[in-house]
Amino acid sequence: MGAVTITSSPDTTTGRPTDGDREVGTLAAAPLRTEVVSELPYRDDELWKKLHPDSSKRCSAGTTEKCFLEITGMTCASCVSNIEKNLQKEDGIVSVLVALMAGKAEIKYKPDLIQPLEITQLIKNLGFEASVIEDYTDAAGSINLKVTGMTCASCVHNIESRLNKTLGVLHASVALATSKAHVRFDPEVVGPRDIIKIVEGIGFQATLIKRDPKDHNLDHKQEIKQWKKSFLSSLVFGIPVLILMIYMLIPGDQQHESMVLEQNLIPGLSILNLLFFVLCTFVQFLGGWYFYVQAYKSLKHRMANMDVLIVLATTIAYIYSCVILAVAIAEKAEQSPITFFDTPPMLFVFIALGRWLEHIAKSKTSEALAKLISLQATEAVIVTLGPDNCIIRYKYLSCMTDEILQYSGIWRSTL
Known part of the structure; x- marks a missing residue:
């Protein structure tokens, strides 16, 4: 099985790798900080609005969301242009990106003005068949976690309140009966590893639910x-x-x-x-x-x-x-x-x-x-480097998926 090594220098503020990240062997090493990385700061609305003016749009009712659609019946670039031009004329649709070969469309929209099912109907009116791909609806900013150790409604409330107060988390819901949690977040602010560490810091065990790589929705x-x-x-x-x-x-x-x-x-x-x-x-x-x-x-x-x-x-x-x-x-x-x-x-x-x-x-x-998707690495090792570029600690992750890799992480494959 393949593996992935992730090297990072955690920041005390966000618990994510900072601009000082470097690959193994980098000469200039940032000093190691030993503070707890499982805690992310709570949301300070005034400070957050000053630093991120656009955040209010993402967190309000007029937030921009993303959906993925499967489209059949396209034959050439003219079909792609037809769909993109007509959808961009509709109120509530921010951007449209259609892939002819894959038969998919990535659409950013405002949920208070239009919904994915309405978008599929617009595409059907153009003469194509369209359906929402459920597995990819919120894949860019959401994860599903398996949470163990919960015993009552108080545990659920504890996890939900802690996550909902975390900077960058848009919404968190936990189901006690299924021991699962669904979290929507801003990937530019917080990552999946940070969310897992927060849950573990409260006293529960959290693992990322792996998606089946065979669900590629490219069947013809x-x-x-x-x-x-x-x-x-x-x-x-x-x-x-x-x-x-x-x-x-x-x-x-x-x-x-x-x-x-x-x-x-x-x-x-x-x-x-x-x-x-x-x-x-x-x-x-x-x-x-x-x-x-x-x-x-x-x-x-x-x-x-x-x-x-x-x-x-x-x-x-x-x-x-x-x-x-x-x-x-x-x-x-x-x-x-x-x-x-x-x-x-x-x-x-x-x-x-x-x-x-x-x-x-x-x-x-x-x-x-x-x-090719099935050949992705199934295990990962997160390594923390010290000031002299030596390994201080490391952690193994199983059931590796693309979602666990945060954008700012430094990683290299060890297949």
């Missing part, structure tokens, strides 16, 4: 199934169209003109064009229904994406062919006109095939990412 099985079904249904009608297209490539001569498919059923309508019309109509409105829905939702918001382009190309070819065929029948033409009924089925077949293969590739990439 649903999209793979959808586009495989779309490809196969389009292919059923596309193969006959392909055969008829090959038939049309036979050089024209007297014998070819007298073939059965070239004969008119009625003036202006040949058997070949009738077959093309029937096959194309099924593909246009059955296989292409998804594209029509997505194009409508996009145009409703005055945006154009790849689905709009596909619908535009196939619809023009279909309508044009229907019009000239109707004109030929009305005029009772001796020869049926040349149509483009073969274009929409073949386009839908190749587009569905391409998106099917695309999501298969994304799924394999997701599996590789999950394997």
Whole structure:
């Protein structure tokens, strides 16, 4: 198993590594301070507002929070731009960051104006599927702890009151029945190790609840199934169209003109064009229904994406062919006109095939990412250095997660 070594020089004020932190071997060493690091100062509102003018926004009802969404249906950078531009126009949304490859969005919002479920509905109105990723909703500033040693409601009140009075802790709730605590905090002020030390300083044991690294929310099985079904249904009608297209490539001569498919059923309508019309109509409105829905939702918001382009190309070819065929029948033409009924089925077949293969590739990439996540270190050693750069004390941490590493900590991997 891999391990991580964390080197720090604790500060008496915050219990976190200061700017004097250095890696093993640094020449200039800050003097070691031996005060208790499990205690963080209580919140002095007046002093805190002077030092951090923006803190009142984070701690008030109008605080800015972050949520993570899983978005499906994106195909290109235009989809990403469409989502970002439309969401940024909404009141209460501070910033939007969408990742096309991962199919995720990181959104900062004001909870007093808008909620994550409302944001997902806005994305659905744009023509995409969206859902809140519960495991990552408050991952940037929250932790879940397993607290042991509690016996009554007084223990719960003791932990909650101590944490809620700690500088940088926004909210803390403890459940006696499950022996779990959920803490929201400002990562720029306080870290997970500080919170654990506070709980331990009161007289309880606290450990970080480890998240399963397999919960990466990058599964593309649903999209793979959808586009495989779309490809196969389009292919059923596309193969006959392909055969008829090959038939049309036979050089024209007297014998070819007298073939059965070239004969008119009625003036202006040949058997070949009738077959093309029937096959194309099924593909246009059955296989292409998804594209029509997505194009409508996009145009409703005055945006154009790849689905709009596909619908535009196939619809023009279909309508044009229907019009000239109707004109030929009305005029009772001796020869049926040349149509483009073969274009929409073949386009839908190749587009569905391409998106099917695309999501298969994304799924394999997701599996590789999950394997990389599983290789993270599972143990950590926190080392405190003295004035002469020697190790004064150290502490082992098990069930290592990304959350336990505070941003100001100095660490190096010892895999």
